[in-house]
Amino acid sequence: MNRKPTTEELLALKGTEVPLGELLDLFGVRVRRPWNVHEIAQALTDTGLATFPDFANCAPGERVHIVAFAAAVQVTPESDEAEEAERDPLPSAALPQRLLIGDLPSARGGVRCVSLTAELSQATYLMRQRGYAQIPVTTGMTTVHGVVTWRSLALMYERGKEVSLENAMQQDSLPLADARQEFFSCLPMLLEHGYLLVRGEDGSLSGIVTQAHVIRRFESAARPFFLLGEIESLLRRWLGAGLTEEAIKAVQTNKKPEHRSGKVEDLTFGDYVYLLNGEQKKPTMAQQADLNWAALQCESLDRGQFVRHLQRVKDIRNRIAHFDAEPLPLESMRELTAFTNLLRDYAS
Numbered sequence: 001m002n003r004k005p006t007t008e009e010l011l012a013l014k015g016t017e018v019p020l021g022e023l024l025d026l027f028g029v030r031v032r033r034p035w036n037v038h039e040i041a042q043a044l045t046d047t048g049l050a051t052f053p054d055f056a057n058c059a060p061g062e063r064v065h066i067v068a069f070a071a072a073v074q075v076t077p078e079s080d081e082a083e084e085a086e087r088d089p090l091p092s093a094a095l096p097q098r099l100l101i102g103d104l105p106s107a108r109g110g111v112r113c114v115s116l117t118a119e120l121s122q123a124t125y126l127m128r129q130r131g132y133a134q135i136p137v138t139t140g141m142t143t144v145h146g147v148v149t150w151r152s153l154a155l156m157y158e159r160g161k162e163v164s165l166e167n168a169m170q171q172d173s174l175p176l177a178d179a180r181q182e183f184f185s186c187l188p189m190l191l192e193h194g195y196l197l198v199r200g201e202d203g204s205l206s207g208i209v210t211q212a213h214v215i216r217r218f219e220s221a222a223r224p225f226f227l228l229g230e231i232e233s234l235l236r237r238w239l240g241a242g243l244t245e246e247a248i249k250a251v252q253t254n255k256k257p258e259h260r261s262g263k264v265e266d267l268t269f270g271d272y273v274y275l276l277n278g279e280q281k282k283p284t285m286a287q288q289a290d291l292n293w294a295a296l297q298c299e300s301l302d303r304g305q306f307v308r309h310l311q312r313v314k315d316i317r318n319r320i321a322h323f324d325a326e327p328l329p330l331e332s333m334r335e336l337t338a339f340t341n342l343l344r345d346y347a348s
Contacts, residue, residue, distance in 0.1 A: 003028040004039075010047045013066040020055055020062055032056065037180065038201040056180050101186050102179030104217055107198040107207040113138040116145050120165045123148045133210065134195055137169055141204040144197065146171040179206060190214065220327040224320055227336040231313060231343060235272055238347035240264035242296040243275070250288050251275055269314050277307050298346060306342075313339050 005026050013023075027043070029036045037056045044050060051064040101107055113136045114123045123135050127148070134149040146169030153168050161167040175193040177186045179200050190196050190211065200206030239248075245262030251274040252260040252267070267275075274280060278289045293303055316332045 004043060007047050010044065010049060014049060014068065015066065017063050017065050020060060020064055023051070023055055023064060023066075033203060037178070056178075099183040100179065101177050101181050101183050101196065101198060101209060102200070102206070103183065104209055104213060106213040107179055107196075107209050108200065109207045111136060111197070111205050111208045113141070113205070114148075114165075115139065116165070118165060120148075120163060120168050123165060123168070124153070134208075136197060136205065136208075137165060138205065144174060144176065144205070145169065147174060147197070177209075217327070224316070224328050224333065224336060227340050228313075228317055228320065231336070231340055232269065234340070234343035234347040236264045236267075238296070238343065239272065239275060243292055244295075247275070247288065247292050247295070250285070269317055273307065273310055273314055276303070276310065278303070279307075301346070309335070309339055309342075 009026065024030065024032070024040075027036065027040050029040070032055075041056060048068060050067055052067050053062065053064060055064050112126060112130065112132070114126065116137055116139060118137070123137070126132065127135055127150070134147050136147050137145045139145065146166075148165070148168050149170055152170040156163065156168045175189045175196045177189070177196045177198050179198050186196060186209075190209065194211055196209045197205060198207045198209060240263075243264070248264055248267065249260040249262045251271045252262075274285060274289070275292050276289055278286050278293065280286050280289065312335055316328070316335060319332075320328070
């Protein structure tokens with residue numbers, strides 16, 4: 001940045017709406033680049049400010065509101081409230097935040113490049129050895145001269161050009177994205193080129209995102225949701241067919257008596273555990289759970305193992321419901337798959 005405004009200058013903008021260009025001028029910037037965007041965002045955050053919409057990704061001619069940077073306040077529930085929170089692990093505050101291209105692991109996983117002085121054979125050898133479909137040609141990790149792809153190689157030979165690294169590169173309209181860009185806004189470019197080169201906050205290449213990366217990431221994210229959806233559907237069918245309305249009302253203690261429907265579709269996932277767990281702390285609930293299990297007539301099913309498995313599935317659901325950024329561990333996927341298969345035998 002050419003200049004950094006004082007705290008007083010920034011605070012004077014609070015509550016105002018200014019053109020994007022005017023905000024950039026304040027920092028001596030004309031064009032948004034990854035490195036100056038990071039510095040501007042840091043300066044605003046340090047002053048307790050933010051912009052709406054986000055100045056980093058909005059259209060060039062857009063106006064932005066300068067607003068206070070809201071901090072989330074977490075309240076620790078009391079013991080009674082903690083039990084209810086465990087019943088319903090989907091608080092409104094757990095809604096997913098904006099998905100950025102940098103949230104994909106490969107976008108920050110590094111990228112193998114070759115220098116402008118390298119031989120073409122070095123680039124193609126790496127592509128074949130590593131199974132790459134493309135390899136950037138760079139100076140350092142900030143200046144991108146082009147990208148060698150199998151398509152660009154084919155075009156070089158098709159057009160009869162001299163065999164060289166420069167002639168083999170795609171140099172125009174390179175698919176470059178900033179790690180802070182919204183993921184879905186980058187999809188058209190990804191679909192067109194088949195890959196995205198991603199720059200980190202410091203302006204250097206931080207990774208590469210291909211269509212295969214997106215498919216793998218969304219497969220690992222989506223499959224647990226479908227498994228949990230089937231588990232919940234099977235549980236409701238099984239429990240609804242075997243239990244009375246009064247038995248279901250007995251676990252709807254988080255509602256006023258007149259609002260307890262006695263319908264299995266109104267239960268939270270935690271309620272399923274209360275319906276069947278004979279080892280819970282409240283004696284009356286434990287006794288009712290014994291009656292519920294007897295009513296289901298599943299003598300061949302080990303109750304203790306089933307309830308523990310159900311509790312583990314609930315914990316996995318809690319993690320997914322709170323939108324953990326990390327892919328679900330393989331062991332958790334096995335737990336969901338095994339429980340789904342078990343329920344299919346009893347509820348299908």
